[in-house]
Amino acid sequence: MNHDPNIDSNQDEIQKRDELLTRDLLGELHPEVSEEVERWCSEDPEFAAKREERREVIRLLREATPTSGGLGEDSRARLRRAAVRKSGVSSWLPGAAAAALLIGFFVIPELLVPNLLAVKSSGERRHVAANKVSDSAETPGEVRFNRPAAGGKDSGARIDTVIVGGQVRDQKKSPTVPTRSSETAAKGVEVLKEVFGDRNQWTTSFGATSGAVPPAEGEAVRLANGVGAITFQYTDEGISARSRNEGTIVDNPAVSSTLAAPPDLSKQTKNPRPTQKPESFRVPGDELRGRAIARGLIAENSEAESAAFERNAGRGGLTLGLPADGIEGKDKRGDLEHRISEAERIIAMLHSRPGETPDAMFFRFWGDNPFVAVKLDPLSTFGLDVDTASPRLCGSYIERGLLPPKAAVRTEEFINSNPIGIAAPQKDDLGMNIEVAPSRYSSKEGTRLVRIGIRAREIPDAQRKGLALTVVVDVSGSMKRENRLELVKQSLLTLVSELDGRDSIAIVAFQSTARLVLAPTSATDIDTIVAALGALSPGGSTNVQQGLELGYALALRHFKEGGNNHVALFSDGVANTGITDVDGLLGKTAEAHSMGIDLNSFGVGMGNHNDALLEQLADRGDGQCSYIDGVAQAVHLFRRNVAGLFQAVARDAKVQVEFDPETVVRFRQIGYENRAIADADFRNDAIDAGEIGAGQQVIALYEVEPRAGSEGNLGIVRLRWQPGSGGEFLEREMAIPPFTAEKYETSGAHFRLSAAVAAFAEILRGSYWARSTTLSEVAAEIESLVSLDTRDDTRVRDLGQLVRKAAGLFPGDATWAPNDVDRLVDELKRNRWMRSLLEDGRETRQSAQAEEVRKLADQLRKQNDDLEKRLRELLPG
């Protein structure tokens, strides 16, 4: 696929268009440009929708205008008197005010507003000119050019060309998608030269950022950045081109009607001719197009070029690409400069930073965990976490036909949210299970996948501690939507039906203010609870701060010794406007936690939205943050899960894996990119790590590259945690066997599911390590595992469908589809990374001969220079 380098410039163009849209809505556009905006809207529904949205914002803002009432009668009278009085200020002013007014009278007009006059005079000269010839030039097959006449020292505006392409072969109406870039500008120049002969002024007036006329200060500089334009249009009849100068600032209103034709710029700057008549060129479209095609400037029916255009403008059409040999020469000097500076920027970014290890560099380049040499660092340490918000969030992106952003895909949460099939330990708080089999989705031959599963002890309902729950419910107006409040009631009823005589529940509701709905009541008093819930109705705004403060006060007053004391916050997170002091609120949560009250937060009906506040609160309160989107989910969350939600069996749970350098060359951890803990902190119990509720389970996956011929264990896994009831930290360890299954196919079904889910997430992340895998492969694997589903739990089937859907979002199933620049940059990154490995020297010190290392370094340096050179050549302006 042809890479089209115009994307950034296209962004500029889109922004410029947006800005014109805003100006149009505010009545700040010349009527003719306004018509242009109207035309865009009629051709582009998205643009029209944007206009409606913008209109709505403006309406809201205007509506929100406060009534000011006006000056008081005293003031008015004073002003009337002042206006009548011929002279003498002090006669009617009290002394102190007189002093102030003297400032007002003399200092302000004289000293603070003097530049008003200067602005004023240039303000008069400002004129927003619209292109007067645009209408006639739109006739297909006709070409007109013009530029604002120069006049006065501030002029010298350069015209940027915008080439509007649109294939009309099978469309009645030509879509006009402006693309602005210096390449297209240069290409435009080529076309012009071809048609009109090689006149110097083409390259100068339509060239690039340097322009023949140096932009003057102020207006002209901004002009050069933006507004003059020539548009080319492809129609059934051929090419038409026209210029747009909307927003061009010229010196005199009269000039707007004298937008000149392609001028001799050098002449104009020497001798401004503000009254120059427009000059137009007529060129039969056929001829223009024919010549352009003949010269190879535009490929006729070129699929590659249309594809490039599609990438560029998001729609079908024909774009004018860059000539294969690039643009060279002094006329496009500015272009070249820009191009080079962009290349330099990228190259500079790829330099290693002071003190940066090769591994850190890898993470910076690709955002993935690198393979780590066991000889250098045999340890991998991380905190456990049972959050599962990421797959739900990404799922909703995919359902809407979009790929989620990389940052939203947290691989470990994908793995943990699917069945992982590990039996709960009987005695210990946490149990471990390790499986090892050949890796199926690896980009490296011979690697193995190590799956470490951790499962928390189940607490039989009879054995769990009594729960003193204070529910804090958001009953603001937005909770009315989608029956969110009903969802909360449903959730609480499900929960209460799981509770018994050991438990008590209190309810606080908040909207603009907070109020006590139900004082602590035994969970068996169902009628009272149902009646209290039934009385909740939504309305008003959201004052979560007051709600939580009241909730904490209540929980403290009715603290249950030896029980699970929890505050549960239910909110949709909409407009938490009452929070004037976020830190204070978080501090209060932490303080309550230290007194034994934990906080669970439940996001209700939030779709694909994560609420930072809810998550932070749960984090500080040592509880979980869960999201509830529907009744089924609520039931799944609360049914038989009281202990899982409200009784942590392990706190600050950390895992440390130590690989054996005798059997493993390298390893990489899959996921947990943001959960790494410094190896030395494994036994630092002050480091906050994950809380694990009863029955919960966590998986960690490693891809390891075994040492050839080795047979022993791959390493040891250590698990450390504090029991949920407090007390001494406990530690357990377990060896990683070389294999639990010698073939991938014979490994356990849950193992294969975890592997496939990890591959799915890594592909979504665009991981460096998942480039060789396709989503259809992954989908097929997942679909083969649906037997893991039960009647109540169809997660595997649902996942298979989701992966299929996601597969459809990658063109041609290719998960890694780089353009030329991407590929070059990627190669350059790899080169730099390898050099950094060599320079680091630790990995090669013993193993290879010095001579070989030097040779390799030389090779890499050469390759690097070559890559840099190619990058400079390839990069667009």
Place this chain on the structure above:
Amino acid sequence: MDDSALIARFKAGDSGAFDVLVERHQETLLRYARGQCGGSLDAAADAVQEAFLAMIHAVRNGKDILEPIAWLYRVVRNRAFDARRKDRRMIERHQEAARQVATAQEPPPGERLEDEEKRSALRLHFSSLESEVQEILRLKMECNRSYREIATITGHSLAQVSRLIHGGLDHLAQRLRGAGVI
């Protein structure tokens, strides 16, 4: 009769013309002044009154005021600036609080909100804008000033005004969409 004509009449001795001018512009000026004075109505009224008085004086002294309305806003702006400098600490605290709230929460999901929440969301996100953007948006939305007048009042260039207004609206649209207001 347009503003310049009113000024000319006033210059010629028709004091009623000035009253018409005051009547016509006091409300929007006051609105603007209030925004500039951090919400204080008293300080705003002072600034507006002084601006009108300054204009009376300037006209009497034979000054040509070419864009009288922009001129008035400009004076109000300078007065408000002085007033604000005095209790800057209060303003900064106020703005900081607003910003904290605005950044402390992610935009909530996209659906229409209740009126009350809508208004508070709008206020919230508006107050999280840069103060210069707030000022320019107020001049446009609440005071109906043209881009050119705004440029003159604030000392920005026309293109900057256009960019700031567009940028501000864009930012607001995003936030309000996120908050389910639009």
